[in-house]
Amino acid sequence: MSTSVPLIVRLLASSVSVAGRAGKIVRDVMSKGELGIVEKAKDDYQTEADRSAQRCIIASLSSQYPKINIIGEEDNPDNEGDVCSDWLTIDADKEVLCLECPSELQGIKEEDIVVWVDPLDGTSEYTQGFLEHVTVLIGISVNEKPVAGVIHQPYYKNVGSENKTGRTIWGLQEIGVGGFTPAPPPNSLIITTTRSHSNPVVEKALQVMNASQILRVGGAGFKVLQLLEGKASVYVFASPGCKKWDTCAPEAILSAAGGKLTDILGHNYKYGASEPRPNKTGVLAAVNADLHNYALNRIPQELKEKLANK
Numbered sequence: 001m002s003t004s005v006p007l008i009v010r011l012l013a014s015s016v017s018v019a020g021r022a023g024k025i026v027r028d029v030m031s032k033g034e035l036g037i038v039e040k041a042k043d044d045y046q047t048e049a050d051r052s053a054q055r056c057i058i059a060s061l062s063s064q065y066p067k068i069n070i071i072g073e074e075d076n077p078d079n080e081g082d083v084c085s086d087w088l089t090i091d092a093d094k095e096v097l098c099l100e101c102p103s104e105l106q107g108i109k110e111e112d113i114v115v116w117v118d119p120l121d122g123t124s125e126y127t128q129g130f131l132e133h134v135t136v137l138i139g140i141s142v143n144e145k146p147v148a149g150v151i152h153q154p155y156y157k158n159v160g161s162e163n164k165t166g167r168t169i170w171g172l173q174e175i176g177v178g179g180f181t182p183a184p185p186p187n188s189l190i191i192t193t194t195r196s197h198s199n200p201v202v203e204k205a206l207q208v209m210n211a212s213q214i215l216r217v218g219g220a221g222f223k224v225l226q227l228l229e230g231k232a233s234v235y236v237f238a239s240p241g242c243k244k245w246d247t248c249a250p251e252a253i254l255s256a257a258g259g260k261l262t263d264i265l266g267h268n269y270k271y272g273a274s275e276p277r278p279n280k281t282g283v284l285a286a287v288n289a290d291l292h293n294y295a296l297n298r299i300p301q302e303l304k305e306k307l308a309n310k
């Protein structure tokens with residue numbers, strides 16, 4: 001791959017390709033039927049697909065970009081078993097390689113980059129058969145800010161080309177987004193939120209929204225896709241359950257599309273390598289600032305303080 005292409009663009013193009021390869025591993029594990037489910041903690045599962053997809057992504061990216069700090073959700077899967085040679089993916093998406101590089105990212109070096117990998121977002125839904133909710137997330141942050149990202153949806157049904165399963169959405173700050181058709185938010189207020197990690201505080205933050213509909217689906221990636229495609233207006237999750245790998249890629253793509261992802265108090269998360277992994281103060285996201293503002297102002301101060309002081 002020509003190194004005349006700026007690093008951040010090459011890395012995004014590599015991430016698009018390897019996310020697709022990881023998505024195939026996710027499908028292959030499911031079709032083999034041996035999920036190898038491990039309960040890491042209460043309501044927190046990991047399957048062979050999570051482990052193998054992460055090994056594929058981290059081995060592929062670190063072989064090409066050895067000085068980038070890559071942080072994955074699954075603890076040290078590379079210590080368990082090797083990486084199959086046909087998982088190693090070093091090609092790069094041709095369309096993305098042609099993208100312009102944002103001016104402020106031209107001189108970025110590998111040491112400036114932290115990549116947050118969620119090899120399988122929506123593990124609960126994966127084990128329960130809600131396969132459309134499953135995504136592979138690769139978030140690229142520079143100096144603690146999410147600047148680019150990939151959401152791959154392994155089970156997306158491409159209408160018209162039945163044999164091609166899956167799609168890959170990407171975003172690059174200042175340049176834009178690709179891999180899908182953006183759509184405006186719905187006419188009435190539709191909220192998207194968790195289906196597998198709710199609690200009374202999460203429910204309270206939903207009630208105050210005065211929404212016409214509440215969609216309960218799995219995965220941070222899938223919810224942000226709903227915002228981008230106009231299926232929901234706001235993503236509200238007043239819980240510390242999500243981690244940096246859940247939100248880095250979705251935030252980068254949403255921001256590149258003109259949207260906003262913050263915590264429940266309206267503050268931005270930082271994505272430096274030393275940041276605490278949990279997003280302690282929840283997730284609030286919308287495809288434009290007006291909807292984000294509306295939702296932020298609907299949440300009562302005491303609920304914000306409850307989350308902030310947990």
Ligand SMILES: Nc1ncnc2c1ncn2[C@@H]1O[C@H](COP(=O)(O)O)[C@@H](O)[C@H]1OP(=O)(O)O
Nearest residue numbers: 044120121122123194197218219220241242246
């Ligand atoms: N309480 C929790 N324990 C573990 N993971 C959580 C929890 N809450 C949220 N997550 C992670 O954030 C994602 C979005 O949350 P939800 O699906 O509940 O809306 C989940 O798919 C899961 O990611 P993952 O599936 O990668 O472990």
Ligand SMILES: [Mg+2]
Nearest residue numbers: 044045073123
């Ligand atoms: Mg998990």
Ligand SMILES: [Mg+2]
Nearest residue numbers: 118121122246
């Ligand atoms: Mg996740």
Ligand SMILES: [Mg+2]
Nearest residue numbers: 073118120121
């Ligand atoms: Mg995961």
